[in-house]
Every structure is written in structure tokens, then in C-alpha cells.
Amino acid sequence: MGKVFGYPEFDENGEQILTTYDNEYKDMLMDVRVYRMKAGDEKSFQKTGEETAVLLLSGSIEFVFDDVTAKADRKDVFTEGPWCVHAATESKVSVKALADSEILVQSTKNDTKFDTKLYKPEDAPWGYSSVGKFGNVAKRRVNTIFDHDIAPYSNMVLGEVLNDRGNWSGYLPHRHPQPETYYFKFDRPEGFGASFVGDQVFKSTDGSFSAIPGGELHPQAVAPGFQMYTCWMIRHLDGNPWLQTDRNEDERYLWLHDAQF
Numbered sequence: 001m002g003k004v005f006g007y008p009e010f011d012e013n014g015e016q017i018l019t020t021y022d023n024e025y026k027d028m029l030m031d032v033r034v035y036r037m038k039a040g041d042e043k044s045f046q047k048t049g050e051e052t053a054v055l056l057l058s059g060s061i062e063f064v065f066d067d068v069t070a071k072a073d074r075k076d077v078f079t080e081g082p083w084c085v086h087a088a089t090e091s092k093v094s095v096k097a098l099a100d101s102e103i104l105v106q107s108t109k110n111d112t113k114f115d116t117k118l119y120k121p122e123d124a125p126w127g128y129s130s131v132g133k134f135g136n137v138a139k140r141r142v143n144t145i146f147d148h149d150i151a152p153y154s155n156m157v158l159g160e161v162l163n164d165r166g167n168w169s170g171y172l173p174h175r176h177p178q179p180e181t182y183y184f185k186f187d188r189p190e191g192f193g194a195s196f197v198g199d200q201v202f203k204s205t206d207g208s209f210s211a212i213p214g215g216e217l218h219p220q221a222v223a224p225g226f227q228m229y230t231c232w233m234i235r236h237l238d239g240n241p242w243l244q245t246d247r248n249e250d251e252r253y254l255w256l257h258d259a260q261f
Helices: 251-258
Strands: 013-019 031-037 042-044 051-064 068-074 082-089 092-097 099-108 117-119 127-130 140-146 155-163 181-188 192-199 200-207 209-212 220-222 230-236
Touching: 013 181, 031 051, 031 181, 042 099, 042 209, 051 140, 051 155, 068 127, 099 155, 099 230, 117 140, 127 155, 127 251, 155 220, 181 192, 200 209, 220 230
Parallel strands: none
Antiparallel strands: 013 031, 031 099, 042 092, 051 068, 051 082, 051 092, 051 099, 082 117, 127 140, 140 155, 155 230, 181 209, 181 230, 192 200, 192 220
């Protein structure tokens, strides 16, 4: 098993490398990078044999794909919903920064052809989960940009989570066979939380990430006073896609569903 957590830095070109097909996190089966773009910067993504999702984290950009030009604005991940373009192999997606911006780019191997799609905030609404359960300290807001139900032609899942301050996420502790990558951001630079991968625990900080091998338990927590954002990315396995019903909660904690606090 490769490494399961990382604290990558942005290089001089504004690129932050998380997982690749051949680095220490290759078990994720995805290439995931974050880019900081200055106003006027342009980037294009066109990969053969790979599908690619380009997610706006913050700023103002212009997406260009096929014959479509679409402007996207997002103050930050804590106050506004996601804009994302999802493209198939050989399809080109260009991004022009209209102001200082940050984007996340997720790719994986996939030879399937499909139409490029733009997902807007209204396509991936935030919804609260675990309200009133577990002493009401596992509340979180979740959106799913695309999964197997929304995009059955994709080999990936992409969504976002917002933890309420001091709350847990992904609770009860759960596992699934498919690998998953979490990318963390906090509403203050000194914000922090705890990321569990099996029996290991790491301090999650702004810009850190968790690379969760299939089968490992992976609950998360954020310290009181801070909001934590998690971009969650799952790689389907051949013949075994991840489904929303695949919770696989640890049987040792199932009694908590009926516990009174």
C-alpha cells in the first residue's frame, strides 16, 4: 500500500500535484491536481484515453469547450456551489482566468466517448445529512456533482462536503472497495481537522489531502471554530462502480443509529 496522506505545495507555476498514476498515491487510479491561476492566465486540458473534470474552487473563469463559452464565478467553496466541466477522452476544455482563481482537475483512464457537460450550482445542490443523529455533531452538507446514477459512462465520482464547525463527517465510520481521495480546505488558514484512514490518523490542514485505499475506514472531523471543505473523488472499479447506497458502515458502531444522546 502506498502513502495515504499528503501535504503538497504549489510550485512556481501554480500547480499542486496530489495523486498521479505513478507517484506514491498511484493506488487512487486517478490524476488529481489543483492550479492557481492569475487574472489573464489560460490553461487547456485535452487527454487521450482519459476523462477529465475541471472544478472551479474559487475566482472567476471562462470555460470554453466544443462551441460553448461559459462564465463561472465562485466566491469560495464555503458560500457558493460548484461549477464543473466534465469531458471525455480527446475532448478539449480551456479555462481563462478573469480574476485570480483556483481550479481542481480530476482525471482517470476511460476510452468511452460522451458529450462534454457543464454542471452548474443548481445541478449539485447542498443537502444536510446526519441532522439530529449522534448528538447532532455529525452534521454536514453534501453535494454530488456526478456519480454512477448521473453519469454512468464515467469511471469517476465527484462531489463536495462542508462540515459544520466542530463536527464529524463520513460518520459512522464506513468503507467501500473503491479508492477515494479527499482534498481539504478551511475557512481560515489556521483551521485544522483529523482525517482517519484505517487505524492511522492525520492532521488535515488547508490544501492537504487523504488518499484512502479501498476497504479502509475513513471518517473525518474538524476542530471547533472552523469550517472544513472536502472535495471527494472516487474511482469506480471495473465491474464494481461505487453507488450512493454503498455505505458499508463498520458493524461495531451500528448501535449508534438507535442510541439516545
